[in-house]
Amino acid sequence: MPEQPEEPGQQPQKFDFSYMTDDSAQHGTQAGVAGPVAQNDALSMMTAEDANGETYQPHKHRRRRMSAQHIRRIKRRRMIRRILVGLLLVLLLIAGLCAWFGYSALKAKNEMQQAVSVASGMQSALKGGDNAALKTKMTDFSGHVNAAYRQTSSPLWSVASVVPYYGSDIKAVRTAVTAMENIASQGIPALQEASGALDLSNVTVSDGTIDLSSLTQAAQPLQTADTVIQNASRSIAAAPEVHISLISDALGKATSYLDTLSTLVHNVNVAAQVAPKMLANDGSTRTYLVLAQTNSEVRPSGGLPGSWGVMTVTNGKVEMGEFTAARDFPDFDEPVTELTAEERSLFTSKLGTVPQDVNFTPDFPRTGEIAQAMWQKAYGTKVDGVIAIDPVFLQKTLAVSGSVTLEDGVTLDGNNTAQYLLNQVYIDKPLDQQDAYFAAAAQAAFQHIMSNAKDGKSFLNAMTSSISSGHLKVWSARADEQKQIATTPIAGVLKTAAATPEVGVFYSDISQAKMDWYLKRSVSVEPDGVAASGANQYTVHIKFTNMLTADEVGTLPQYIVGPFLDDIQAGQIRTAVFMYAPAGGRLVDWTMSDGSDIGGVTVHNGLTVGVKTMTLDPGQSYEITLHVQSAPGVDTPLEINQTPQIDGRTDQE
Numbered sequence: 001m002p003e004q005p006e007e008p009g010q011q012p013q014k015f016d017f018s019y020m021t022d023d024s025a026q027h028g029t030q031a032g033v034a035g036p037v038a039q040n041d042a043l044s045m046m047t048a049e050d051a052n053g054e055t056y057q058p059h060k061h062r063r064r065r066m067s068a069q070h071i072r073r074i075k076r077r078r079m080i081r082r083i084l085v086g087l088l089l090v091l092l093l094i095a096g097l098c099a100w101f102g103y104s105a106l107k108a109k110n111e112m113q114q115a116v117s118v119a120s121g122m123q124s125a126l127k128g129g130d131n132a133a134l135k136t137k138m139t140d141f142s143g144h145v146n147a148a149y150r151q152t153s154s155p156l157w158s159v160a161s162v163v164p165y166y167g168s169d170i171k172a173v174r175t176a177v178t179a180m181e182n183i184a185s186q187g188i189p190a191l192q193e194a195s196g197a198l199d200l201s202n203v204t205v206s207d208g209t210i211d212l213s214s215l216t217q218a219a220q221p222l223q224t225a226d227t228v229i230q231n232a233s234r235s236i237a238a239a240p241e242v243h244i245s246l247i248s249d250a251l252g253k254a255t256s257y258l259d260t261l262s263t264l265v266h267n268v269n270v271a272a273q274v275a276p277k278m279l280a281n282d283g284s285t286r287t288y289l290v291l292a293q294t295n296s297e298v299r300p301s302g303g304l305p306g307s308w309g310v311m312t313v314t315n316g317k318v319e320m321g322e323f324t325a326a327r328d329f330p331d332f333d334e335p336v337t338e339l340t341a342e343e344r345s346l347f348t349s350k351l352g353t354v355p356q357d358v359n360f361t362p363d364f365p366r367t368g369e370i371a372q373a374m375w376q377k378a379y380g381t382k383v384d385g386v387i388a389i390d391p392v393f394l395q396k397t398l399a400v401s402g403s404v405t406l407e408d409g410v411t412l413d414g415n416n417t418a419q420y421l422l423n424q425v426y427i428d429k430p431l432d433q434q435d436a437y438f439a440a441a442a443q444a445a446f447q448h449i450m451s452n453a454k455d456g457k458s459f460l461n462a463m464t465s466s467i468s469s470g471h472l473k474v475w476s477a478r479a480d481e482q483k484q485i486a487t488t489p490i491a492g493v494l495k496t497a498a499a500t501p502e503v504g505v506f507y508s509d510i511s512q513a514k515m516d517w518y519l520k521r522s523v524s525v526e527p528d529g530v531a532a533s534g535a536n537q538y539t540v541h542i543k544f545t546n547m548l549t550a551d552e553v554g555t556l557p558q559y560i561v562g563p564f565l566d567d568i569q570a571g572q573i574r575t576a577v578f579m580y581a582p583a584g585g586r587l588v589d590w591t592m593s594d595g596s597d598i599g600g601v602t603v604h605n606g607l608t609v610g611v612k613t614m615t616l617d618p619g620q621s622y623e624i625t626l627h628v629q630s631a632p633g634v635d636t637p638l639e640i641n642q643t644p645q646i647d648g649r650t651d652q653e
Helices: 022-027 035-043 068-128 131-152 155-160 167-193 213-217 219-237 245-278 341-347 364-379 391-401 417-428 431-452 456-468 479-485
Strands: 204-206 209-211 285-299 302-314 317-325 385-389 473-476 502-509 519-530 536-546 573-580 586-592 600-604 607-616 621-629 639-642
Touching: 068 131, 068 167, 068 245, 131 167, 155 167, 167 219, 167 245, 204 456, 209 317, 213 219, 213 245, 219 245, 245 473, 245 479, 285 317, 285 364, 285 391, 285 417, 285 431, 302 364, 302 385, 302 431, 317 431, 341 600, 364 385, 364 473, 391 417, 391 431, 391 456, 417 431, 473 479, 502 519, 502 536, 519 639, 536 573, 536 607, 573 621, 586 607, 607 621
Parallel strands: 285 385, 502 639
Antiparallel strands: 204 209, 285 302, 285 502, 302 317, 385 473, 502 573, 519 536, 536 621, 573 607, 586 621, 600 607
């Protein structure tokens, strides 16, 4: 019969658990269920009251007490979670800062690249005297540099500069940008103020008078610009080593730009400071000794000084005196000035006793001192300076002034002067007339140039080209003036400071003929790694070729081909080569193409010098491979200083 629902107020049904014994409770004999499990099931069926009518309170669930070890594990897990979250936030912050810095660095790099690009155009305008273009380029340059400076001067870059290892790269970039900003904020305004003087068309040459008044007016701003740019160059040169190639390339371009601009502005500044004085713009009169060299008989600083003349200058007006052939000078029994032991060893006492050998030394200031002493001893006149010119210089300047016709009807111009005076004259003129003819030609050409070079801009460009290629050199007897010009190419000095490394390759003819018109010379330098001492090492390639053919030897006069020495045959060229190591550096090793050794190693002006004598047959070549090191720690690129080249007989290989 189905169960009836309980009526209201009816007592709930009571259950008897007495049947459960300890044994059954422990072993669970009922229904095959384990005792404790069965007991729990039964307990779950209890109502709220027990058999006696009292309300039953089931046992409450008691929370277990956690052990100290468990608590520590929980705390440790919480701490790890907090650390991981914090680390994630830091990483996100770093990533954001890196992205920000990367964007800033890219902007700075782009601005610097544009500044360097504009600077290239600025240099072209400066050299070409394009004043309008120069001002525009200066403004553009300043804008790009200032934009780059704003990026690199932020606190973010300051923080980045202390990062280990790569922080030095950041410092290097900031140094470069700061140096460029100094130029933009201080140097460029000074250059803009001097822009009128930088426009070389304001310089005039008329009726033998050189007017440099516009250059004089710009002397002060040029001095300011020169100082700022020189300091900027030194700052970049002292910048930390760069590890990132992209930054290294950008810094290299900035350094190259600064070096070029620095040299250009410095040379113009020195001209502004010294040239008006040397041209006696104060109303006094200056007297200069002019050495007219013949490069067909080569000497270390140019060519044999075949004729000597005197030039006077008053208020910029140049007047030429007569030239005297060097062979008309008397040789001196003793050197006219005390020679050092090094000079006697390298160049013999002829350096101070024979006028034709006064430029045996490649250090032109020394040549100037000795030439001044010779002239004073022979003629009693103490000159204010010495100027060395050659037919290459005359050809460059005749291209500006126009051709000059000599007394015999020969016309010298901007194309044929070097070839005629260095080669053809020895074919056309009898031996007993050649020296006098050369002296007269040098005098006439120089006087013509001074009187007819009306285009001051073109004239100064020709002068600048002659200076940079070594065909015009000047020494001043005034110590203050010489100190200034000694820092420019016109002085022809040997560099003895380790910070400005150069390798010197100089030649001196021994044949006593006029064969160097046919001597083709080449010198090149390439980096060759870093030595264990930290010094940069370079490979120097030197090559000589006698361009005269064996068939031509018999068609030329003895005065050109020789021989004048018993052990030399006609058409041979014998040359002494002087190879100077960089200041503070050394000659590492050398290889001669014929397998021979170097002739000897000595010292001159504190520089290590290797000497080699070679003899070339017609058509023969000779090569020297030289390894040199600059001073340790000097990163300035190695430059070449060599005897001035001539475009002689170089039409054959």
